Amino acid sequence: xxxxxxxxxLLAVVIGVALGWSAIRLKVEGNPLAEKIDAILxxxxxxxxxxxxxxxxxxxxxxxxxDINQCPPGGEEGVKQLAELLGVEPKPLDGEHGTPKPKSxxxxxxxxxxxxxxxxQACPVDAIVGAAKQMHTIIADxxxxxxxxxxxxxxxxxxxxxxxxxxxxWKWRYPLVPLKHVA
Amino acid sequence: MTRELFRFxxxxxxxxxKAESNGRPIHPAPIPRQLVIPLRQHIGNPAKPVVKVGETxxxxxLIAAADGTISAAVHASSSGTVVAIEPRTLPHASGLPDLxxxxxxxxxxxxxxxxxxxxxxxxxxxxxxKLRDMGLAGLGGAVFPSAVKLDAGxxxxxxxxILNGGECEPWITCDDVLMRHHADDILHGVAIMRHLxxxxxxxxxxxxxxxEALAAMREAVARQDFxxxxxxxxxxxxxxxxxxxxxxxTGKQVPSGKLSTDIGIQVFNVGTAHALARAVxxxxxxxxxxxxVTGHVLRPQNFRxxxxxxxxxxxxxxxxREGATGVLMGGPMMGIPMPGTQVPVIxxxxxxxxxxxxxxxxxxxxxxxxxxxxxxxxxxxxxQPQELFRFAKAGDFGRAQEYHxxxxxECGCCTYVCPSHIPLVEYYRYGKSEIWARExxxxxxxxxxERHEFRQFRLEREKVEKAEKLAAKxxxxxxxxxxxxxxxxxxxxxxxxxxQPAAPAADTGEVDAKKAIIAAALARSQAKKAEAAPKNxxxxxxxxxxxxxxxxxxxxxxxxLARKPLESETx
Numbered sequence: 001x002x003x004x005x006x007x008x009x010l011l012a013v014v015i016g017v018a019l020g021w022s023a024i025r026l027k028v029e030g031n032p033l034a035e036k037i038d039a040i041l042x043x044x045x046x047x048x049x050x051x052x053x054x055x056x057x058x059x060x061x062x063x064x065x066x067d068i069n070q071c072p073p074g075g076e077e078g079v080k081q082l083a084e085l086l087g088v089e090p091k092p093l094d095g096e097h098g099t100p101k102p103k104s105x106x107x108x109x110x111x112x113x114x115x116x117x118x119x120x121q122a123c124p125v126d127a128i129v130g131a132a133k134q135m136h137t138i139i140a141d142x143x144x145x146x147x148x149x150x151x152x153x154x155x156x157x158x159x160x161x162x163x164x165x166x167x168x169x170w171k172w173r174y175p176l177v178p179l180k181h182v183a
Numbered sequence: 184m185t186r187e188l189f190r191f192x193x194x195x196x197x198x199x200x201k202a203e204s205n206g207r208p209i210h211p212a213p214i215p216r217q218l219v220i221p222l223r224q225h226i227g228n229p230a231k232p233v234v235k236v237g238e239t240x241x242x243x244x245l246i247a248a249a250d251g252t253i254s255a256a257v258h259a260s261s262s263g264t265v266v267a268i269e270p271r272t273l274p275h276a277s278g279l280p281d282l283x284x285x286x287x288x289x290x291x292x293x294x295x296x297x298x299x300x301x302x303x304x305x306x307x308x309x310x311x312x313k314l315r316d317m318g319l320a321g322l323g324g325a326v327f328p329s330a331v332k333l334d335a336g337x338x339x340x341x342x343x344x345i346l347n348g349g350e351c352e353p354w355i356t357c358d359d360v361l362m363r364h365h366a367d368d369i370l371h372g373v374a375i376m377r378h379l380x381x382x383x384x385x386x387x388x389x390x391x392x393x394x395e396a397l398a399a400m401r402e403a404v405a406r407q408d409f410x411x412x413x414x415x416x417x418x419x420x421x422x423x424x425x426x427x428x429x430x431x432x433t434g435k436q437v438p439s440g441k442l443s444t445d446i447g448i449q450v451f452n453v454g455t456a457h458a459l460a461r462a463v464x465x466x467x468x469x470x471x472x473x474x475x476v477t478g479h480v481l482r483p484q485n486f487r488x489x490x491x492x493x494x495x496x497x498x499x500x501x502x503x504r505e506g507a508t509g510v511l512m513g514g515p516m517m518g519i520p521m522p523g524t525q526v527p528v529i530x531x532x533x534x535x536x537x538x539x540x541x542x543x544x545x546x547x548x549x550x551x552x553x554x555x556x557x558x559x560x561x562x563x564x565x566x567q568p569q570e571l572f573r574f575a576k577a578g579d580f581g582r583a584q585e586y587h588x589x590x591x592x593e594c595g596c597c598t599y600v601c602p603s604h605i606p607l608v609e610y611y612r613y614g615k616s617e618i619w620a621r622e623x624x625x626x627x628x629x630x631x632x633e634r635h636e637f638r639q640f641r642l643e644r645e646k647v648e649k650a651e652k653l654a655a656k657x658x659x660x661x662x663x664x665x666x667x668x669x670x671x672x673x674x675x676x677x678x679x680x681x682x683q684p685a686a687p688a689a690d691t692g693e694v695d696a697k698k699a700i701i702a703a704a705l706a707r708s709q710a711k712k713a714e715a716a717p718k719n720x721x722x723x724x725x726x727x728x729x730x731x732x733x734x735x736x737x738x739x740x741x742x743x744l745a746r747k748p749l750e751s752e753t754x
Contacts, residue, residue, distance in 0.1 A: 042624075043631040053635060125634040126641075144631045167223060169623070170277040171616040175609035 034062040040081045044073040045124035046146030048098045053124065061086075072098040073145075104160040105143040106150070110135050112157035119149035119158060186386075186414055189434040191427045193563040194419040195596045197353050197516065199392055204477040205356035207484035209364055212474075212500060214261045218286045218491030219271050219527040220246065225320040226327050227253030232284060238265045241295035243468050246284050249315045255328040256318045258468040260489035263288035274494070274512050274529055278522030286491070297466035302375050307334075310379065317462040318469040318530075323347060323425075323452030324513065326531045329459065332451070333379045336444055343448040344382035345432060346373055346456060348389040348396060349416065349423025352514030355534040357473035358453050360485045362389065362396035365457055366403035372456030373411065375463050380449055384412075387453075388428045391415040420516065421594040425450040427563055439590050454533075474532055476501040478511075479539035488528050494535055495524040508543070511536040515543065516595040550603040558597035558607060564590050568597040572607050575614035580621070583614050591615075664696030 038058035049070035051057040060066035061082070068082040069091050076093060083090035093100065108119075108128075115133040120126075127143045130136030138149075138158075149158050165171075223229035230247035240246060240259040247257040263286045270280035302310055315330035335341040346369070350358040362369065377385060387404075389397050397415055404411045416422055416431050426437050429448050437443050443450060454472065461467045470490055474497060477483035481502025488497060494510060511518030512532055558568035567586055574583035588611060597607045723731070 038632070041628075043628040043635070045631060045635045053639075054632070055636075124638065125631050126638050127634070142630065142634060144627075165277075165279065167273065167275065167277065167279050167281045169620070170275075170279055171620050172276070172609070172612040174613050175606050 031059060031062050034059045036085060037061050037082065040074070040078060040085065041071060042073045042078065042144075044144040044146045046073060046144070046148060047124075048072050050097065067091075067094065069094045070097045072100045075100045102162050104145045104162045105140045106138050106145065106147070106158050107140075107161045108136055108138055109157040109159065110137065112155050114155055114157075116154060118152035118154065122148045122152045124148060186412065186432070187434075188414070188416060188431055190417075190419075191422070191430040191563050192565050193561045193596060194421065194427075195561055195599050196418075197420055197599060199418065200354045200477070201356050201359065201392060203354070204475050204483035204485060205359050205363075205393075205395075207482070209360055209473065209485050209487055210500070212486040212488045212492060212497060214288050214290065214292055214489055215492050215496050216288060217266075217493075218260050218263070218288060218489065219283045219493070220257055220260060220286065220491040221271070221273050221281060221283045221527065221529055222247050222257055223273070223281050224257065224326060224490070224529045224531065225255045226325065227251065227255070229282065230254060230257040232268050232282075234265050234268075234284065236265055236268055239263070240265060240286060241293050243297065243466075243470055244295045245316065245468075246286075249318075249328075252315075253328055253331055254315070255320045255330070256316045256468070257284070258318055258470050259284075259286055260470040260491045261286070261288045262291055262293040272522055272526055274519075274521055274526040274532065276519045276522075283527070299466050300463045302378060302463050307379055314459070314462060316468075319455070319459060319462060320469065320530050321452055322454030322458060322472055322530065322533065324517070324531060324533060326529075329451070329455055332449060333376065335380045335449075340381035341444055341447055341449045342382060343384045343386065343433065344373070344376055344380055345428060345448060345450045346385070346387040346411075346453055347423060347425065347428050347450050348387055348393070348400070348453045349428055350393070351390060351418065351420045351423035352516055352534075353420070354477050354536050355475050355514045356477070357475045357485050357533050359393045359396050361457055361473055362393070362453055363399045366399045367406065368460045369400070369453050369456045370403050370407050370411065371464060372458070372460035374407070374409065375459055376449075376451060376456065377409065382449070385410065386432050387411060387413045388416050388432050389413065390418040390422060392418040421563055421592070421596065424563065424592055424594060426592070439587055469530060472528075472530060472532070474528055475534040476537070477534065478537040479504055479507050479542055480537050488532075490529060491527045493525050493527055494521065494532075497528070497535060498524060498537060504537075504539070506539050506541075507537050508540055509538045511538060516599065517593060546604050546606070549605045552603055552605060555602060557600045557602065561596040561600045563594060563596060564592055566591060568607055568611075571614070572605065572610050575610040578617075580614055580618050584618065588614055588618070660700070661696065664699070 034055070035058070038055050041054040041058055043054050045053045047053065049057045049066065051060055051066070057066060057071065061068060068086065068088065069079050070093075071078055072093060074082075076090075079093060080090045113130075113135050115130060115135060117130065117132050117136070119136060120128045120130055124146060125142055125144055127139045128136050128149065129139060145160065147160060150160070222232065228250040231250045232247045234240060234244075234246045239262075241262045242259060244259045245256055246259050246265070249256045265284060266287045267285040268282065269285070271283040271285070272278060273281050273283075275281075300310065300313060305313075311330040311333055314333065315328060319329040320326045321329055321332070348358055348362055350356070373385060373387075376382070387400055389400065391397070397413060400413045404413055414432060416428070421427055422431060425443065428450060429443055430436055433448065435446055435448065437446060437448075458469050458472070462469065471487055472490065473485050474488045475483075475485050476497045480498060481504055484501060486497055486500065498507075498510070510521045510524055511534075512521055513519060513534055514536060518534070518536055552569060552572060554569055556569055558572075559566070562568050564587075566588075568591075570586050571583055571588055571591065574580070574586065575588070580588075591608075591611050593608050593611060595608050598605070601607060
């Protein structure tokens with residue numbers, strides 16, 4: 001009887017120590033789920049979801065504090081992917097956070113720009129070049145189209161230009177099968 | 184001497200329709216009034232224009248330079264004036280416009296300087312650069328810059344050189360007639376390739392449905408001083424595909440995701456060899472090529488065409504007929520429908536196939552896949568087309584890639600044999616471009632993430648730096664105050680003001696030093712205020728005095744209002 005209790009206690013201690021040790025030594029840095037969610041998010045960093053950037057939103061989703069349908073740039077496709085990852089039902093985008101728009105980049109009207117640097121401070125990806133009282137310009141390749149530079153501009157010299165399809169970015173369309181009308 | 188041949192898996196035997204166009208001699212097409220020369224004719228970076236609008240150019244003059252290693256230059260196909268550098272519709276399935284140089288020809292066709300190269304005396308790298316600047320690109324269809332392919336890589340040697348005269352696609356005969364009429368030039372090109380690649384074995388693969396071409400090449404080989412083996416390969420579509428030609432001639436398969444040079448084999452089209460010989464021995468850049476115009480035309484034949492000639496001009500030369508329903512660039516298996524007949528001929532244009540309802544009836548409506556796997560039997564790339572179709576249709580691109588979607592050469596055998604008439608290749612093209620687009624998006628997202636994270640880090644760093652700077656400054660001023668508080672107080676006393684505080688005692692600590700600083704600042708501001716006292720206030724008229732009083736009253740009222748908390752705050 002005593003031996004049995006002793007064995008059980010010993011076992012509990014040994015397993016407890018092993019678990020405690022592994023909890024410290026094999027601790028996973030960061031939140032792997034948040035990282036997986038972050039990989040799906042479009043990285044526009046626009047803040048339309050109500051969080052300051054894609055990563056905070058990903059973390060909020062991982063903690064269950066935010067819904068998966070708050071990212072308009074990700075679109076329905078993004079919601080679907082998030083739903084698949086999290087094993088929940090996909091739902092339509094929440095209109096409160098904006099509607100998806102065609103992909104565009106910001107363009108500064110360099111004639112009107114007064115060089116106030118406010119847009120540079122607002123850009124979440126440092127895609128605007130310029131200095132105080134110097135003309136600013138946008139690095140189109142690095143612009144995510146988040147529109148965060150629009151409100152701070154005191155002279156409204158920034159416009160969003162839709163990206164048109166060009167030859168290197170052209171995609172073959174999904175083959176459409178012509179339907180025959182049957183009476 | 185007979186060589187053991189191997190049979191690649193799959194393939195189909197479509198009716199070859201070669202006889203329509205291969206009987207007539209090569210006819211040089213007249214130079215059109217206007218040439219539209221696209222800058223994106225090859226794989227890789229588009230060429231960069233080096234001429235301006237209004238400039239006069241000569242035939243063969245460089246008008247756009249190669250940009251980077253994988254690129255090829257573009258030349259004026261005839262002499263004339265550059266009238267525009269603007270986007271024009273390209274001979275591309277998308278029908279999208281892209282940058283072109285438009286030349287109004289003067290009809291004189293005056294050549295610029297043509298300097299033949301002594302390729303044996305030149306270092307290989309220089310020769311390759313020269314060829315890139317001559318605009319050399321593969322004429323077989325993929326238009327890969329030839330200079331890149333002529334680099335044997337770190338091995339410095341590519342033992343086997345295969346010249347591809349397969350031309351397996353039905354209707355097309357431009358390689359056939361080129362071999363019949365210019366076999367010697369082709370072999371001169373082969374000599375240069377051999378020199379650059381260090382090849383010891385040179386094979387020319389020609390399908391056995393071209394006996395005249397085989398005979399002409401064999402005759403020409405007898406006149407050369409190096410060994411070339413001309414091999415008749417069985418006609419089987421797509422036997423003229425590079426990988427299939429390699430397998431037929433050598434029995435080797437190019438592993439998935441590798442290049443043929445990795446197994447010591449390089450393949451060139453016969454047209455490329457001919458163009459290479461013209462470039463090296465005659466100094467002529469790539470400004471013309473042979474184009475088969477066939478199908479629904481009166482006189483199907485081959486033309487020697489300047490790059491940039493509108494396709495309609497060629498169709499007119501071959502005899503336009505009523506009832507044409509469209510034009511394919513290429514053959515019926517892999518050809519791409521053209522957005523119109525005014526688009527120019529480019530380096531990739533091997534054939535213009537004019538369609539009609541009688542020759543190419545519209546395919547019947549596609550039926551569901553019955554998984555008969557006839558496509559798998561026909562696939563020369565040994566893929567599972569029915570599975571690829573399923574994944575591409577469902578948008579499951581990850582699985583499609585697992586099933587080696589990118590090994591598909593889009594030869595069209597699967598579509599040809601499909602009893603349900605499913606346009607399978609269209610699904611694969613859709614799948615491939617969708618995967619590329621997603622990869623591009625992913626790269627863009629990764630870049631944005633990286634830049635955003637760096638920005639966060641930068642802002643944090645700047646904050647810390649600012650705090651450190653302030654702390655250092657405060658420490659310095661504290662030290663100064665502790666050193667000589669009396670001096671500071673003296674400074675403050677210098678300012679003439681009523682609110683002059685008592686000078687702090689010498690033994691006061693940090694608090695007093697701060698107090699002294701505050702007092703000094705206060706004193707300074709008071710002094711400034713005193714200086715800014717209203718001027719010209721003497722000898723005022725009663726009206727002026729009244730106006731001043733009113734203004735002062737308003738000011739006082741506003742001050743009073745400002746002191747009161749806002750209504751919203753009190754609630």
